[in-house]
Amino acid sequence: MATYLVLTSKPGQFNMPITAGLKAVEAYDYLFCGSLRARFVIVEMAEPVRISIIDEEPPYMASTVPSHLVEQHGSLEQARASLDSLVSFGKLDVQLKQVALEDAVLQKRPA
Numbered sequence: 001m002a003t004y005l006v007l008t009s010k011p012g013q014f015n016m017p018i019t020a021g022l023k024a025v026e027a028y029d030y031l032f033c034g035s036l037r038a039r040f041v042i043v044e045m046a047e048p049v050r051i052s053i054i055d056e057e058p059p060y061m062a063s064t065v066p067s068h069l070v071e072q073h074g075s076l077e078q079a080r081a082s083l084d085s086l087v088s089f090g091k092l093d094v095q096l097k098q099v100a101l102e103d104a105v106l107q108k109r110p111a
Contacts, residue, residue: 002044003072004079007051009039014055016041021049025076027104028083031095040096041104042079045072 004025009015018024022043030038050064073079087094 001074002046003074004076005043005045005051005067005070005072006079006082007041007043007070009041011036011039012056014053016051016053018043019049019052021045021047022051024101024104026080027099027101028096029099030086031097033093039099039104040083042076042083044076 005022007016007018007022018041022045024041025044026042028040028042029036030040045067048067051067051070053063053065055061071082073082083096087096
């Protein structure tokens with residue numbers, strides 16, 4: 001049975017690229033007051049893997065963590081609901097905007 005994770009990338013800070021054993025399903029930009037603050041990619045995972053986290057600023061540190069440390073969802077709908085909870089409170093100017101999967105998974109790697 002597949003499990004779904006939400007990988008987060010914050011422009012200029014870090015990214016969590018799609019690695020072996022993960023299949024990108026949907027992607028969303030998180031906008032605060034019209035400014036991009038994060039990108040979320042919902043991925044499908046068939047078995048436990050290690051998740052990469054790569055800094056986007058020098059010294060470009062890279063780490064891996066076991067997938068069980070990332071919040072897991074039993075369905076795509078549950079993963080979407082988790083993201084929706086980010087924008088369903090108060091009167092803040094926040095928005096989740098679905099983006100093309102091709103754009104989301106082409107993560108820039110440090111030179």
